[in-house]
Amino acid sequence: MLIRPFRESDTDAVVALWSAAGLVRPWNDPRADIRRKLAVQPELFLISELGGAVVGSAMVGYDGHRGSVYYLAVDPAQQGNGFGHALMAEAERLLAELGCPKIHVMIRSDNKRVIGFYRGLAYGQEQAETMGKRLILDES
Template identity: 40%
Template structure:
């Protein structure tokens, strides 16, 4: 069994990837509108982050993707994954509200983790807004923990 740098066993989340209603696959052009709609419904979008640009940029390179699962012919869950050459990152993990607590969120994380591990990620990170206790609890149950660091950012002015 793999271990963390401190010798703790790696959580066995990667070992069992449940597939709720559908398999996670890479986004297609036909999925984009439904994905953006899902992200808005799940309140993941912000005025300063254009979801269409985020999707296009994730699809543009080999180091990132958007994974989707469908239920009843519609996009039901997503996870954006990116590998920066050092660590893997998760973004836009979303599940249709009516399908929450079905295992689909866990399946989205596991699918994105598998995608990242296949590209060499040894550690996977994500950001959760501080006040989002429900989501912090969800990730805690999957073995994610506060990394005792502060995320800083700076916007680069555009022309």
């Protein structure tokens, strides 16, 4: 498996991956999210590739205070093979190089399997509420 930066030619494969992994929601346009990421720290948009096929992704960010990881996805047929661990290790490495002291991930509270994945990587639950407000509505 190879981990590399996202290329625009990956777009269709990444959207299909996110759909297969259950990350796409009706209120988020994944193509718009990709365009937004390419405008901010595009070098931190990671793709894992196996035999030339996209099998994983992670959108990584750093705001100078905290790091974040979004859209961590692994092809369901490849889950359990260590690709998610490898993507997170690379995200952590890149963030550490930038001087990032801490990473936050957001997980839907009913996604017990993914919560277990992150606990296995030594992530712990924070005593904080996550709140959001949509500023731009994606067109469907």
